[in-house]
Amino acid sequence: AQTVTQSQPEMSVQEAETVTLSCTYDTSESDYYLFWYKQPPSRQMILVIRQEAYKQQNATENRFSVNFQKAAKSFSLKISDSQLGDAAMYFCAYRSALEYGNKLVFGAGTILRVKS
Amino acid sequence: NAGVTQTPKFQVLKTGQSMTLQCAQDMNHEYMSWYRQDPGMGLRLIHYSVGAGITDQGEVPNGYNVSRSTTEDFPLRLLSAAPSQTSVYFCASSYSVSNTEAFFGQGTRLTVV
Numbered sequence: 001a002q003t004v005t006q007s008q009p010e011m012s013v014q015e016a017e018t019v020t021l022s023c024t025y026d027t028s029e030s031d032y033y034l035f036w037y038k039q040p041p042s043r044q045m046i047l048v049i050r051q052e053a054y055k056q057q058n059a060t061e062n063r064f065s066v067n068f069q070k071a072a073k074s075f076s077l078k079i080s081d082s083q084l085g086d087a088a089m090y091f092c093a094y095r096s097a098l099e100y101g102n103k104l105v106f107g108a109g110t111i112l113r114v115k116s
Numbered sequence: 117n118a119g120v121t122q123t124p125k126f127q128v129l130k131t132g133q134s135m136t137l138q139c140a141q142d143m144n145h146e147y148m149s150w151y152r153q154d155p156g157m158g159l160r161l162i163h164y165s166v167g168a169g170i171t172d173q174g175e176v177p178n179g180y181n182v183s184r185s186t187t188e189d190f191p192l193r194l195l196s197a198a199p200s201q202t203s204v205y206f207c208a209s210s211y212s213v214s215n216t217e218a219f220f221g222q223g224t225r226l227t228v229v
């Protein structure tokens with residue numbers, strides 16, 4: 001079974017600074033997808049960024065980028081120019097490309113606090 | 117666009133009571149699933165469905181039943197509520213292509229006393 005580990009329960013960043021959230025995962029599969037979801041206090045789950053394992057290029061979405069290290073099974077999220085609205089819980093998630101069904105495996109989450 | 121709609125948003129149950137959490141999506145998604153979110157544990161898969169009439173167990177299925185008679189609806193039934201089922205429940209849906217985004221409902225906060 002796959003597992004996802006987020007080793008940072010909480011992180012803080014100053015507004016306009018850069019922060020990196022860590023995620024490692026364990027799998028024996030070679031074809032899979034990785035996601036970062038944001039959960040603000042409203043509880044809504046919002047997709048931040050996704051990465052296909054077969055792509056070597058790191059995904060980027062505006063101020064959000066990932067550092068995907070397939071051999072190390074590492075998938076960190078970098079948030080540049082942090083804004084107050086970035087404060088939320090962030091979840092790293094794994095999805096197999098070989099299985100049917102919407103079967104995401106989540107990490108425990110990292111609470112991100114943004115200081116003004 | 118309604119997306120994924122969950123009802124109710126909040127519920128308090130007494131131990132032993134049964135109830136159904138409703139989930140509906142209007143995006144014609146083949147895949148639907150239920151997760152529970154507990155502090156320090158992230159979201160864990162309870163049950164999932166790959167289409168109408170087809171369901172299967174996830175990581176934590178005990179105490180829950182599901183059925184999927186239509187593409188749009190995927191209700192989650194608690195047979196006899198226990199305090200250990202106090203949690204936030206999320207329904208999600210997606211197309212069957214693996215790299216597509218899973219859309220989540222707003223969640224249901226359930227407390228069992």
